[in-house]
Amino acid sequence: MPHRHAHKPLPRPLWALMAGNFVIGTGVMAVPGTLNDISTSLSVSIPQAGQLITAAAIIMGIGAPLFATLVAGWDRRRLLTLSLLWYALFMGLSALAPSYGWLLALRVLAVIPPAIFTPQAAASIGLLVPEQQRGRAITFVFLGWSVASVLGMPMSAWIGGHLGWRWAFGLVALLALLCAGWVWRALPRGIRPAPLNRQAWGRALGSAPLMLAVVVTLVSAFGQFTLFSYFAPYLQQVLGMGADPISLLFLWFGAFGLAGNMLVSRRIDRIGAPRAVLITLGLMALSLVLWPLGTHAIWLQALVVVPWALGCFSANSAQQARLVQMSPVLAPATVALNTSAIYGGQAMGAALGGVLIAQGGMQQLHAWGLVLMIGAMLLSVWAARLQKRSPMPS
Numbered sequence: 001m002p003h004r005h006a007h008k009p010l011p012r013p014l015w016a017l018m019a020g021n022f023v024i025g026t027g028v029m030a031v032p033g034t035l036n037d038i039s040t041s042l043s044v045s046i047p048q049a050g051q052l053i054t055a056a057a058i059i060m061g062i063g064a065p066l067f068a069t070l071v072a073g074w075d076r077r078r079l080l081t082l083s084l085l086w087y088a089l090f091m092g093l094s095a096l097a098p099s100y101g102w103l104l105a106l107r108v109l110a111v112i113p114p115a116i117f118t119p120q121a122a123a124s125i126g127l128l129v130p131e132q133q134r135g136r137a138i139t140f141v142f143l144g145w146s147v148a149s150v151l152g153m154p155m156s157a158w159i160g161g162h163l164g165w166r167w168a169f170g171l172v173a174l175l176a177l178l179c180a181g182w183v184w185r186a187l188p189r190g191i192r193p194a195p196l197n198r199q200a201w202g203r204a205l206g207s208a209p210l211m212l213a214v215v216v217t218l219v220s221a222f223g224q225f226t227l228f229s230y231f232a233p234y235l236q237q238v239l240g241m242g243a244d245p246i247s248l249l250f251l252w253f254g255a256f257g258l259a260g261n262m263l264v265s266r267r268i269d270r271i272g273a274p275r276a277v278l279i280t281l282g283l284m285a286l287s288l289v290l291w292p293l294g295t296h297a298i299w300l301q302a303l304v305v306v307p308w309a310l311g312c313f314s315a316n317s318a319q320q321a322r323l324v325q326m327s328p329v330l331a332p333a334t335v336a337l338n339t340s341a342i343y344g345g346q347a348m349g350a351a352l353g354g355v356l357i358a359q360g361g362m363q364q365l366h367a368w369g370l371v372l373m374i375g376a377m378l379l380s381v382w383a384a385r386l387q388k389r390s391p392m393p394s
Contacts, residue, residue: 021144026152063115161243221345223372
């Protein structure tokens with residue numbers, strides 16, 4: 001009975017925030033999903049097209065902590081709605097870009113909202129739900145990214161293969177517009193997490209356990225995106241897959257990604273966030289170990305990606321929950337830094353993958369990813385031990 005009561009007052013805001021993350025995630029993943037078509041239609045190489053991922057990730061990585069400070073006093077209803085409207089505008093303009101240069105510039109402007117929406121939505125949850133439900137609420141809101149991997153990325157890949165990448169971008173712009181209205185209607189006024197002053201940032205940055213947990217995110221994202229950024233070109237060049245099978249494989253990946261996030265969302269408060277992080281990172285490492293088996297047949301490739309999919313988005317959710325639980329009062333800072341680490345890892349992974357591909361190393365991407373993923377697991381164990389020994393900042 002108390003469990004039901006804890007969830008009853010605020011279903012609408014949580015659903016709207018989850019939908020916002022879906023739209024944000026779909027827009028971020030639209031480039032990896034349509035990379036083949038962007039490369040062909042704008043007459044640029046795959047590594048050059050991949051720079052769209054690197055440039056966007058750098059902006060999102062720098063932007064998350066920067067905007068967390070700049071928008072500290074804003075009402076979150078207004079802030080999150082405006083960020084979705086900005087997203088709609090610049091995703092729409094990106095769809096009309098006449099050249100690669102224009103697309104790169106517009107993409108940089110379009111990815112400012114992801115630097116704001118995801119961390120600020122997570123940081124707002126502490127004011128929307130009771131403390132005992134916080135871990136589950138954060139993983140629920142982050143579920144939007146998993147749904148984006150189920151529907152958004154395969155949809156982008158399919159639309160990119162049949163209608164062109166511009167239509168995929170245009171659809172994200174329309175969804176962002178609709179979601180802005182939903183967020184405005186669903187969120188109550190007056191949601192203002194504690195402002196991030198210099199002392200709060202100092203306490204967050206000065207905490208070894210918190211910062212080590214953020215580094216876990218950075219290294220795991222680096223490992224993932226060395227290969228993940230180039231899934232579509234890899235599947236096309238190594239396995240000879242066309243637009244339809246590639247979009248189906250993305251759908252398959254996304255379905256297991258959603259399942260993994262739902263499992264973690266249900267169990268995280270029971271097993272603890274550090275253990276959930278270690279399990280999910282281990283699943284991704286398993287896929288990278290088995291990766292060479294997938295080159296023999298498409299059905300083998302589909303089996304090999306299952307552990308990765310199960311761990312992919314649930315690892316990010318578990319990391320967000322871990323940081324909020326370690327120090328709820330510093331959540332606006334640590335969640336912003338964690339988001340920055342996700343995007344920083346993306347930028348590094350896409351850059352490393354592009355360099356390897358340019359040197360003919362498409363088949364080496366998984367090996368580099370595996371080394372980094374094992375490093376992330378070791379760092380996670382270290383962070384958990386350090387947390388037990390060190391007092392958390394309050």
